[in-house]
Amino acid sequence: MLNGYKNSTILAQEFYNDKLKLQKRIDFWNEYGTNPTSYGERLESLISDSYENMLDIGCGNAQYSSRWLKYLKKSATFMDISQDLLNVASKNILEFNKNNVKINIKKENFLDENFGSEKYDLVIAMHVLQHIDNISCALEKINMLSEPNGTIFITTYDNTLDDWLNTTHYQLLTDLKFPLRMLNKDQYLSFSGENAIQETRKVFKNIEEIKFHNDAIVTDCKKLLEYYESSMMFRMSEGRRSKDVSNQQWYKLKQQMYTKIKDEMSRNGYILVKGRVQILKIKK
Numbered sequence: 001m002l003n004g005y006k007n008s009t010i011l012a013q014e015f016y017n018d019k020l021k022l023q024k025r026i027d028f029w030n031e032y033g034t035n036p037t038s039y040g041e042r043l044e045s046l047i048s049d050s051y052e053n054m055l056d057i058g059c060g061n062a063q064y065s066s067r068w069l070k071y072l073k074k075s076a077t078f079m080d081i082s083q084d085l086l087n088v089a090s091k092n093i094l095e096f097n098k099n100n101v102k103i104n105i106k107k108e109n110f111l112d113e114n115f116g117s118e119k120y121d122l123v124i125a126m127h128v129l130q131h132i133d134n135i136s137c138a139l140e141k142i143n144m145l146s147e148p149n150g151t152i153f154i155t156t157y158d159n160t161l162d163d164w165l166n167t168t169h170y171q172l173l174t175d176l177k178f179p180l181r182m183l184n185k186d187q188y189l190s191f192s193g194e195n196a197i198q199e200t201r202k203v204f205k206n207i208e209e210i211k212f213h214n215d216a217i218v219t220d221c222k223k224l225l226e227y228y229e230s231s232m233m234f235r236m237s238e239g240r241r242s243k244d245v246s247n248q249q250w251y252k253l254k255q256q257m258y259t260k261i262k263d264e265m266s267r268n269g270y271i272l273v274k275g276r277v278q279i280l281k282i283k284k
């Protein structure tokens with residue numbers, strides 16, 4: 001059975017095209033995140049140069065990278081497997097392309113794309129490599145695509161498996177007898193936190209490591225349930241493709257999570273969701 005966390009077809013069909021769940025997550029962090037500096041602002045503060053050509057791998061809606069168009073001189077290529085997200089990205093790109101650099105928008109799987117001899121002095125892969133199964137192949141490809149003096153930004157999750165939402169999720173999966181493979185966290189951890197740094201060090205030497213913390217304090221039960229449904233935890237399963245998990249079982253999981261959320265809110269007044277991002281800035 002395929003794991004949705006690492007499978008581009010499932011990701012595109014179930015998690016990124018289905019009601020644009022990515023946007024729900026972004027809205028959640030914008031609304032409840034407690035860090036006065038947003039993730040987008042922190043990322044942008046790390047840009048210290050202007051660049052000729054940018055490649056954004058797994059651009060999603062390009063809500064951050066479209067704002068970087070002002071640092072470019074020639075071109076920007078945005079690539080994603082989800083057409084719905086590329087449609088939203090196009091609007092952001094149009095809004096922020098004040099320098100009128102050449103724009104290429106490609107609906108492709110990064111690993112399958114033949115870039116020929118193209119090279120970029122700014123390559124970004126933000127929150128995408130953790131979804132790619134063959135991480136060393138992906139990092140080697142990024143290395144090949146970047147100019148000898150190029151800059152690369154890679155972001156991924158730092159480990160948040162110990163927060164209330166994650167702990168409760170795995171407890172419910174166990175209680176409701178979900179298939180054991182869904183309890184396996186290896187896929188999630190393979191490119192997260194310290195593992196991501198170690199994998200990246202195998203290919204790149206000059207890496208600046210930045211941790212961004214933005215914990216959410218949530219008091220609205222329904223909003224937290226909505227976030228849960230759009231979250232990685234759901235993505236680590238197979239979405240509606242799981243043949244051995246009935247709709248009823250998914251429904252039960254959601255219902256029981258909602259009850260747990262309400263209980264915890266009334267006991268504690270709020271629920272803290274850990275927001276931890278690992279940013280790697282690489283200078284070749």
Ligand SMILES: C[S@@+](CC[C@H](N)C(=O)[O-])C[C@H]1O[C@@H](n2cnc3c(N)ncnc32)[C@H](O)[C@@H]1O
Binds near residue numbers: 131
């Ligand atoms: C968590 S989102 C991040 C989006 C954006 N980079 C950001 O930081 O907001 C991951 C994106 O990677 C895309 N993606 C996943 N696997 C991909 C692949 N193999 N090739 C291209 N895009 C991929 C997904 O469709 C999704 O839009």
